Amino acid sequence: MYKIIVGGKIHQSGIDLLETAKNFEVTVLPDASQETLENNISDADGVLLRLQSFTKSMIDNSPKLKILSRNGVGYDRIDIPELTNRKIPLTIVGDVNSGSVAEHTIMFILHLLKNSKKHDAMVRGDKWKDRDLLISNDFAGKKILIVGFGKIGQKVAKIALAFDAHVNIYDPYIDSQKIFAENYNFFDKLETAIKDSEIITLHAPGMGKPIIGKVEIGLMQENTILINTSRGSHVDLDALLDGLKSGKIRSAGLDVYPKEPPSIHKHNVFNHENILFSPHIAGLNRDCAERMAINSAQNIIDYFDGRLSPEFVVNNEIL
Numbered sequence: 001m002y003k004i005i006v007g008g009k010i011h012q013s014g015i016d017l018l019e020t021a022k023n024f025e026v027t028v029l030p031d032a033s034q035e036t037l038e039n040n041i042s043d044a045d046g047v048l049l050r051l052q053s054f055t056k057s058m059i060d061n062s063p064k065l066k067i068l069s070r071n072g073v074g075y076d077r078i079d080i081p082e083l084t085n086r087k088i089p090l091t092i093v094g095d096v097n098s099g100s101v102a103e104h105t106i107m108f109i110l111h112l113l114k115n116s117k118k119h120d121a122m123v124r125g126d127k128w129k130d131r132d133l134l135i136s137n138d139f140a141g142k143k144i145l146i147v148g149f150g151k152i153g154q155k156v157a158k159i160a161l162a163f164d165a166h167v168n169i170y171d172p173y174i175d176s177q178k179i180f181a182e183n184y185n186f187f188d189k190l191e192t193a194i195k196d197s198e199i200i201t202l203h204a205p206g207m208g209k210p211i212i213g214k215v216e217i218g219l220m221q222e223n224t225i226l227i228n229t230s231r232g233s234h235v236d237l238d239a240l241l242d243g244l245k246s247g248k249i250r251s252a253g254l255d256v257y258p259k260e261p262p263s264i265h266k267h268n269v270f271n272h273e274n275i276l277f278s279p280h281i282a283g284l285n286r287d288c289a290e291r292m293a294i295n296s297a298q299n300i301i302d303y304f305d306g307r308l309s310p311e312f313v314v315n316n317e318i319l
Helices: 012-020 034-038 056-060 080-085 098-114 116-124 128-133 151-162 190-195 214-219 237-246 286-304
Strands: 002-006 024-028 046-049 067-070 143-147 166-170 185-187 199-202 224-228 249-254 275-277
Touching: 002 012, 012 024, 012 286, 046 286, 056 080, 067 286, 098 116, 098 151, 098 199, 098 224, 098 249, 098 275, 116 128, 143 151, 143 190, 151 166, 166 190, 185 190, 190 214, 214 237, 237 249
Parallel strands: 002 024, 002 046, 046 067, 143 166, 143 199, 166 185, 199 224, 224 249, 249 275
Antiparallel strands: none
8 A cells, every 4th residue: 555645725626536546545745734744744645735845854854765756847845955865756747727817817908908896887887878988998809918928928919819918028038939820929138028018017027126126117008007927026115106107007916016915904906996906816826726635646646557757847858
């Protein structure tokens, strides 16, 4: 029997999959805390990890460990060199949430273009005549700039095309634009792309500094819509607030923040009515959570069955 530790509650579909596998003794920990995990890995053959760290000392304290499976795609807090040294594969779930993030991005865009929050208030506040204010716009015909053209950015672009929007792209890491059959407009300079766009959405990896700051906001057209479902560090919140006050930015949708959870009482940006917030959940919904749980459980099963796919192994040089 192999002892499998699940580091806290995941979607039940993943737990069910593990429990139906032969030769598994499955223990789901009561919480996803670091302390609880560290106290329950000494005799584990496999660990399904949530957001906890997995350090060298934890690996030292897990002498039977044969596989570490992340219920997600990130692994910044995991000692990969030590896992590799012990020939323990680290697996991730693959592309299970890019579609969810893309849909969340489009939700932000449509909500802000259509001003749905204010229209809802008109009905609830018995202000029917305010419908004549004409405060909403169409997505069709708008120029949307997608900064970062990986899997998420590409899905956002395809949805935007379906709405008849004009799609601008900035991504300095794309080697060949010819591989995209769609009618996208690629820019070599971010500054030029910003000037040409009415909606800007960020889907780039960490850059070490904000992508959108005071200078970039100064280049924007009046009433630009800004969306960030990527990295909290991509947007300078002070500059964003100034842009909202000046009218350069009409509205914004933020799912990520420089510090999480954000200190909402320490920055006036969280009091501005023209921002729609969500708590870093663009890639976290019921459907996506189920896909992650199933994939992370399947990786453990596949390892012990001798058919683990290198596609999902971070340190696949050990296979």
